Amino acid sequence: MLRGFRNFLMRGDVIVVAVGLIVALAFSTLIKAFTDYVINPVIARAQGGTSPGLGWQLGKPGNAATYLDIGAFVSALIYFVVFMAVVYFLIVLPYKRSQARRGVTVFGDPVPAKTCPACLADDVPKAAGKCRYCGTVQV
Incomplete structure (x- = not known):
């Protein structure tokens, strides 16, 4: 029973789908940060509020809705890069090695x-x- 489960998990398409979902989740965080902290302040330029951080105030001083928060976006970008490095080194590379021992090429050119x-x-x-x-x- 456990051997069958292991064989199911080690199929190439299951791992590829799992890695794809992880990349999509991390990319969605990056997109959300870009829209929340870069695009939304440009659109909400006419409103009021306050927010400190790395960026520029586009409207009235103290307006959080019109604050172009570059720091939050850079933070999300760093998170994305670190997260993808962890996925690559802890999931993709061991899986490639395991499949290479079985004679199967995955994630190749x-x-x-x-x-x-x-x-x-x-x-x-x-x-x-x-x-x-x-x-x-x-x-």
Whole structure:
């Protein structure tokens, strides 16, 4: 039972989806900080309030809604970079090593591809004799 669960977890697509979700969560934090502390103050320029920090006051002094808080955005950016480094070094690299021992290549370089002159598909493998989409003979 545990062997089956381990095999399920070590499938490539499960790990890829997990890493994708983690990246999406971290990226959403970065986007939220950018909108909350950079975009929103520009939009709310006409309102009042107060907020100290690294940035510029766009409206009345003391107006938190019009404070361009660069410090919060830089903090979120640093968080994103550190979080992605942790994910890479603690999840991706050990998984790559584990799969390499099994003879499976994951998170590798993309396969060299060419563009089909007939249908303009740009993901036809270099060694392909025919396009997988339109069937045109490749030269």
